[in-house]
Amino acid sequence: MPRHLTIIGLGLLGGSIGLGVRKFISDCKIMGCAHRPDSLIHAQQLGAVDEWTLDIPQAVREADLVILCMPVGQIPIWIDKIGPHLKPGTVVTDVGSTKASICETGAKMSGPGVFVGSHPMAGGEKTGVACARADLFLGTTCVVTPTPSTDPSAVDRVEAFWTGLGMRVVRHDPKTHDRLVAWISHLPHAVAAAVVGVQTEASLDLRGKGWTDTTRIAAGDAKLWRDIFMENRENLIDAIGQLNAELSELVQLLRSGNANAVQDWLSRRAQRRTGL
């Protein structure tokens, strides 16, 4: 477990990591860093960091673990910024929802540190350090994405850290990760947004609990999701294509007037959903 942890970016995830470490991992000094002081001041008030600085070399100098908690588009930039200032053996990880290009940059990080990609699958449509919670990660899944050349002991340290915050850890290579999350996370987001987009005022007036649940994630931060969609666009386009094929199959069954086949189509999916 880290003795000196540095969290860069104090939003919902960065703040929750700080509070979680404070609660579940003892004897660890937490340093905060970001571009601007606002969220750092707030994070310190909440107890998510012990101290903070805007100075990058100072922020990471003593760290044995650094966690990058900014939108996916900015993570490679921060990998380049911190690399030269790390001490030997420092492990760097992140919380980005896409992994291929981040891990490619991480593999080339300058200096004596080691990068291991992470994707803690927690959060939601709320953002900002004010929403941070020590138990945000409890019972959720973290995907850790080493490459064949990643130092195994660094991978172990990152996995132990997420486990310490109460997460189930699974391992995938970065490209497999991106393909899987396109299906299980990015596609549902795109679809929920589209189900909002097609409504009229008159149809929205009849919304019930079902619609509200189905579209909840569409309220998520557009800038964050823009980065995720752009990073993972090839996989997301494939996933949308497969969804279209599913719906085309249903349309064909409806057009054919074959009620049994429609029931079968629905039933296989209902059973699968119920069985989880």
Added chain:
Amino acid sequence: MPRHLTIIGLGLLGGSIGLGVRKFISDCKIMGCAHRPDSLIHAQQLGAVDEWTLDIPQAVREADLVILCMPVGQIPIWIDKIGPHLKPGTVVTDVGSTKASICETGAKMSGPGVFVGSHPMAGGEKTGVACARADLFLGTTCVVTPTPSTDPSAVDRVEAFWTGLGMRVVRHDPKTHDRLVAWISHLPHAVAAAVVGVQTEASLDLRGKGWTDTTRIAAGDAKLWRDIFMENRENLIDAIGQLNAELSELVQLLRSGNANAVQDWLSRRAQRRTGL
């Protein structure tokens, strides 16, 4: 308010109407009727009906309000069965999720009763009288669907009944109703099922709260939803077509590499969802 209410079909909705009447509407005798005794016995044990019979003429003879609570495909059959046995002035309504063909049959109901279509928008993926609750309808919306020839006083009585169970009542003609619910209810169901259908075991292993909420309704009873989809298939096919157009627009923006346009697409839908 009815003094003699007959509920035909004692599942989640029929049972909840009985319990709701018992709780919110005093001095009303509730008769239950169905094809088979099982759910009727259970409904009586739960207090959702005062007495029950399998004999249709006996079930409706004294009723001033009859509510048909079976899957949409069976409602027209029951309208034909009960019509000849009603006393003058009896109002018949239903709980079907589609209205055009049911109200067409209702307008031709034989005998001295009056049919008024209803769609109380409550329920969920659970079914059966065991899940019935007096407050199932509280705060939800009921669409009442008179035609130009429906007796206005019968419409008033049906609306007063649903209001008495705690519902907000809105009025639409049957065809408008079917078009609106295709967008706000049937499309989300089809989409949720498709989002289940495209997953692999590996992607399902990474599911989180977002996916779980988005797909919850896909667990709904396949037979019930088959009837709804078949009844409303023209509208549902149109709604799926419009969803495909929304997603095609997103795919084009992703392909163009225009991150600002992707953010704008997401942002308009996120704002709309947040503003509700």
